[in-house]
Amino acid sequence: MVGPLGLPQQPTDKDFISCLRSGIVLCNAINKIQPGAVPKVVANQSIGTAWDIQPLPAYQYFENIRNFLDAVEELKLPSFQASDLERDTLDVGSAAKIVDCILALKTFHECQQSYGDNGPLKHIKSPLAPQSAARIRPIISSGSVNSRRLDMSNADKKEPVENKEQCDQYAVDSLVQVLSTLMFDSKENIDRSLIDLWNEGKTDRVKLFSKIMSNCLEEEQVLKLYSKSVMNIHLILQCSSVPLGNGDCYHWYQLDAQEKELRELKALVSETRSEFIDLQNQMQNDLTELGARALELSVAASGYHQAIKENRHLYNVLQELRGNIRVYCRIRPIISSSEKSCIEYIGNDGSLMVFDAYKPQNTHKTFQFNKVFGPTTTQGEVYKETQALIRSVMDGYNVCIFAYGQTGAGKTYTMCGPSSRSSEEMGINHMALNDLFQISCTREDIKYEIHVQMVEIYNEQLSRLLINCNGTLEIRNCSGNGGLSIPNARMQIVQSTSDVLNLMNWGDKNRAFGSTAMNHRSSRSHSVLTVHVHGKDISGNTIRSCLHLVDLAGSERVDKSEAMGDRLKEAQHINKSLSCLGDVIMALAQKNSHIPYRNSKLTQLLQNSLGGHAKMLMFAHVSPEADSYGETISTLKFAQRASTVELGTAHQNKESNEVRELKDQIDNLKKALTIKEGERVVQQHKIRESEPTLERSNQMMDRTPTRPRRLSIENGSAPKTERAASIDDRKIVKSPISRLKYTTENNMASRPRRLSIETGCVSKSGTATNIDDRKPVESEIGCSHMVLLDGSEANANMNEDNFISGAKFFQQSLPNFSAHTESRLPSIENTSRQQPLDQTRKLDEVTPLRKNTVNKYDTRSSIKGSIRKGSHIRKSLQSIGRLINGSEKRNNPCPIEAPSSKLPKITSNDVKSPTSADVRSRRRQSLTNIETLGSSVSRRSSLGGKSVDSSSKNLQIARTPPSAQTTKRWV
Numbered sequence: 001m002v003g004p005l006g007l008p009q010q011p012t013d014k015d016f017i018s019c020l021r022s023g024i025v026l027c028n029a030i031n032k033i034q035p036g037a038v039p040k041v042v043a044n045q046s047i048g049t050a051w052d053i054q055p056l057p058a059y060q061y062f063e064n065i066r067n068f069l070d071a072v073e074e075l076k077l078p079s080f081q082a083s084d085l086e087r088d089t090l091d092v093g094s095a096a097k098i099v100d101c102i103l104a105l106k107t108f109h110e111c112q113q114s115y116g117d118n119g120p121l122k123h124i125k126s127p128l129a130p131q132s133a134a135r136i137r138p139i140i141s142s143g144s145v146n147s148r149r150l151d152m153s154n155a156d157k158k159e160p161v162e163n164k165e166q167c168d169q170y171a172v173d174s175l176v177q178v179l180s181t182l183m184f185d186s187k188e189n190i191d192r193s194l195i196d197l198w199n200e201g202k203t204d205r206v207k208l209f210s211k212i213m214s215n216c217l218e219e220e221q222v223l224k225l226y227s228k229s230v231m232n233i234h235l236i237l238q239c240s241s242v243p244l245g246n247g248d249c250y251h252w253y254q255l256d257a258q259e260k261e262l263r264e265l266k267a268l269v270s271e272t273r274s275e276f277i278d279l280q281n282q283m284q285n286d287l288t289e290l291g292a293r294a295l296e297l298s299v300a301a302s303g304y305h306q307a308i309k310e311n312r313h314l315y316n317v318l319q320e321l322r323g324n325i326r327v328y329c330r331i332r333p334i335i336s337s338s339e340k341s342c343i344e345y346i347g348n349d350g351s352l353m354v355f356d357a358y359k360p361q362n363t364h365k366t367f368q369f370n371k372v373f374g375p376t377t378t379q380g381e382v383y384k385e386t387q388a389l390i391r392s393v394m395d396g397y398n399v400c401i402f403a404y405g406q407t408g409a410g411k412t413y414t415m416c417g418p419s420s421r422s423s424e425e426m427g428i429n430h431m432a433l434n435d436l437f438q439i440s441c442t443r444e445d446i447k448y449e450i451h452v453q454m455v456e457i458y459n460e461q462l463s464r465l466l467i468n469c470n471g472t473l474e475i476r477n478c479s480g481n482g483g484l485s486i487p488n489a490r491m492q493i494v495q496s497t498s499d500v501l502n503l504m505n506w507g508d509k510n511r512a513f514g515s516t517a518m519n520h521r522s523s524r525s526h527s528v529l530t531v532h533v534h535g536k537d538i539s540g541n542t543i544r545s546c547l548h549l550v551d552l553a554g555s556e557r558v559d560k561s562e563a564m565g566d567r568l569k570e571a572q573h574i575n576k577s578l579s580c581l582g583d584v585i586m587a588l589a590q591k592n593s594h595i596p597y598r599n600s601k602l603t604q605l606l607q608n609s610l611g612g613h614a615k616m617l618m619f620a621h622v623s624p625e626a627d628s629y630g631e632t633i634s635t636l637k638f639a640q641r642a643s644t645v646e647l648g649t650a651h652q653n654k655e656s657n658e659v660r661e662l663k664d665q666i667d668n669l670k671k672a673l674t675i676k677e678g679e680r681v682v683q684q685h686k687i688r689e690s691e692p693t694l695e696r697s698n699q700m701m702d703r704t705p706t707r708p709r710r711l712s713i714e715n716g717s718a719p720k721t722e723r724a725a726s727i728d729d730r731k732i733v734k735s736p737i738s739r740l741k742y743t744t745e746n747n748m749a750s751r752p753r754r755l756s757i758e759t760g761c762v763s764k765s766g767t768a769t770n771i772d773d774r775k776p777v778e779s780e781i782g783c784s785h786m787v788l789l790d791g792s793e794a795n796a797n798m799n800e801d802n803f804i805s806g807a808k809f810f811q812q813s814l815p816n817f818s819a820h821t822e823s824r825l826p827s828i829e830n831t832s833r834q835q836p837l838d839q840t841r842k843l844d845e846v847t848p849l850r851k852n853t854v855n856k857y858d859t860r861s862s863i864k865g866s867i868r869k870g871s872h873i874r875k876s877l878q879s880i881g882r883l884i885n886g887s888e889k890r891n892n893p894c895p896i897e898a899p900s901s902k903l904p905k906i907t908s909n910d911v912k913s914p915t916s917a918d919v920r921s922r923r924r925q926s927l928t929n930i931e932t933l934g935s936s937v938s939r940r941s942s943l944g945g946k947s948v949d950s951s952s953k954n955l956q957i958a959r960t961p962p963s964a965q966t967t968k969r970w971v
């Protein structure tokens with residue numbers, strides 16, 4: 001294709017290569033086959049015929065060769081390397097590559113000729129092909145030998161070594177050849193003279209190679225490379241040291257190398273193993289040390305937790321002793337995850353920090369409660385913290401739990417659970433009743449009855465939830481009607497959890513719910529679930545308590561809740577009643593004398609819990625969303641204020657058997673007394689008949705009814721109507737003795753006739769007599785004293801201080817004042833508290849004289865005030881003392897003996913010797929702080945008055961009402 005090349009008939013490889021070295025022939029040929037494949041061919045004019053004379057310098061023809069090779073590669077034909085044309089001493093295979101390439105080019109041309117551009121291309125392998133196989137193949141060694149190794153397989157096969165020298169020489173030559181080839185291929189930084197020397201082949205090539213290397217690289221790198229090369233050479237030499245023949249050399253070499261590698265690997269493994277054992281030991285030690293430290297820390301931590309727990313317990317005990325309202329705060333989870341939270345921190349100790357997420361600077365506020373439940377707290381965890389309180393209902397304590405907070409903050413969720421309840425999400429109401437049932441089952445010695453009431457306050461109207469009925473309900477004072485604050489609401493007995501569940505579902509159905517912008521199922525009423533527990537143990541002791549579970553409706557800003565029409569009206573009622581609750585809490589916290597319970601139905605209903613001796617727990621619910629920051633702050637402030645309210649220690653509503661026996665005894669005494677009254681009337685008739693001068697007064701006495709009103713003081717639970725009757729009686733009918741005084745002796749009218757002391761005598765046979773008969777006290781046995789103010793009205797006006805002081809006086813002054821008399825005090829105390837105010841006022845109008853001593857105590861608030869004032873107590877003690885003095889005076893020196901037929905018979909066995917005057921006066925002195933003047937001085941004078949004998953004027957101011965016999969004498 002390119003014309004004659006000037007080659008001899010049988011050219012050597014060298015001739016052939018030299019002919020092609022300039023690249024001109026090749027470029028022209030490829031341009032013929034693929035026109036324009038090499039756009040510019042560098043031609044040397046002198047080369048023409050003298051190609052075999054002088055090889056062109058590499059840099060001159062390199063351009064042609066490179067262009068040719070690029071064109072070949074573009075045609076995807078087998079290629080060779082430019083360096084293949086550079087050598088005079090051709091390696092085995094290098095010429096083969098060039099031949100392959102030219103043959104492929106020829107075949108390509110032939111295909112082009114026959115089939116056009118898309119014809120099949122069949123490569124023809126050069127006859128030298130076996131020799132052209134790649135002789136250098138990298139062997140990636142493992143372990144410490146990182147050098148490249150030579151794959152000698154082909155060489156070994158083709159040219160088996162014959163002896164050791166030959167093998168050595170061959171190995172070194174091969175290595176040097178390979179390295180130098182690589183060096184020349186890169187053609188960088190190689191001194192031209194060195195290349196020439198190399199080409200001449202006269203110089204020792206190993207040395208020459210070292211020189212080239214040192215020229216090319218830094219010394220250090222050379223050393224490294226050199227040492228690697230030497231190592232390879234050494235390996236090759238090792239290979240050559242074994243008996244040779246038939247290619248065994250290579251295998252031995254491989255075997256040896258592998259053995260060495262194996263040895264190195266083994267050393268490495270043992271080294272690694274020992275290192276591993278060391279590490280293991282070290283780790284073991286570290287772990288032991290860590291364990292010891294962790295133990296230390298855990299001991300410290302458990303101590304810390306114990307201390308925190310104890311602190312909390314003590315704090316709770318303190319709060320309980322002070323009777324504080326317990327306050328738990330619960331934070332609802334954020335409903336929409338994109339919302340910002342205003343909760344900064346929730347402490348384990350009940351602290352809570354909130355901030356305004358829209359103005360984070362300087363808006364952080366901290367609050368402290370008994371406990372704070374975070375958004376992830378489960379219903380069970382909340383109940384666990386409440387359980388102890390709820391369980392105390394079974395021990396006779398009244399408990400009230402109420403949920404307070406903004407609308408949608410989770411009150412109903414806490415109290416009743418979510419609308420679709422599962423067993424884990426049950427609210428406190430359900431769990432509490434469940435628990436109460438469980439306790440009642442475990443306490444076998446007490447028989448419990450559990451009743452449930454469920455009502456709601458909707459728009460300031462109280463209505464039942466357990467029946468569909470529109471009738472209105474009334475709130476009453478608990479203590480007057482067997483513990484029921486809403487007596488006409490339906491009471492449902494419950495015996496199992498399923499009863500409770502049914503009941504609550506029923507109640508929920510009847511409750512008022514509505515949808516607002518803030519909560520799609522918003523409670524529009526306050527719901528109150530009251531659980532009444534009545535227990536009786538085998539010895540007859542009873543407990544009676546109640547648990548109020550209140551789910552308040554949520555406070556709401558009507559602009560936010562978008563309430564209209566009925567919803568707006570509901571919201572106004574809800575907000576008003578909650579603000580009334582706030583007023584009550586505020587008044588309680590400030591210990592005001594007036595607590596505005598009556599301002600709303602809600603506060604009226606909670607009055608017995610807030611104002612009584614119940615245990616109170618408030619759940620303050622907050623929404624964590626930043627939008628609700630304002631409402632959250634006001635809820636938290638309300639809760640904080642509530643936690644400062646001190647209600648006083650809770651009372652246990654337990655009535656022992658003994659108390660009941662005493663009550664029975666009082667009943668018996670009442671009966672006996674009534675009989676005795678009848679006898680007395682008969683007696684008075686007889687007296688009237690025998691003494692006509694007394695006719696008029698006896699007529700008046702006849703009009704006096706039997707004296708049930710005297711008994712009212714003993715029985716706090718006497719029906720109101722009975723008490724009212726006795727009061728009416730009092731207005732119309734005066735004590736016969738008083739009347740006698742009015743009618744017979746004017747100068748005695750000024751006496752404080754309304755104070756008297758009744759002394760009932762209990763004979764051994766158990767019958768009682770009334771001292772109104774004015775029997776001598778010396779003959780009394782087993783005295784039971786009843787202190788009456790103004791005779792029968794005493795129960796309406798009796799001040800608790802007076803009574804208790806008087807009773808104590810009796811206990812000290814009279815050895816037979818039995819313990820059971822004192823145990824009766826609480827019921828009497830209650831009675832005095834329960835008297836309606838208007839009754840007291842009426843009495844005051846009728847009995848102005850009493851005002852000096854009693855009127856200041858006639859309201860409940862003044863009773864409380866008097867408790868605080870020691871001087872009042874002292875005064876009452878003194879007045880009781882004077883009364884006693886009077887009674888003694890009356891009893892002691894009375895010279896007139898009643899006709900034996902008119903007196904109850906008292907046997908000598910029943911009579912106890914009277915307390916001596918000295919002893920009495922000493923006791924009196926100890927109680928009244930008034931010095932006794934001596935046994936010769938009368939008791940009246942010992943209380944600050946003068947001797948009975950000193951003047952008649954003193955008699956006029958004597959405060960002892962005369963006995964019946966004395967009256968008779970005066971008349």
Ligand SMILES: Nc1ncnc2c1ncn2[C@@H]1O[C@H](COP(=O)(O)OP(=O)(O)OP(=O)(O)O)[C@@H](O)[C@H]1O
Pocket residue numbers: 331332333375405406407408409410411412413414418419519521522523524552553554555621
């Ligand atoms: N702790 C909680 N975990 C999961 N969801 C809660 C929690 N508390 C409240 N929710 C959900 O928030 C929503 C509002 O709760 P809920 O109705 O109990 O609020 P509320 O305070 O009773 O509102 P309202 O006063 O308007 O009746 C309900 O969908 C309830 O399921």
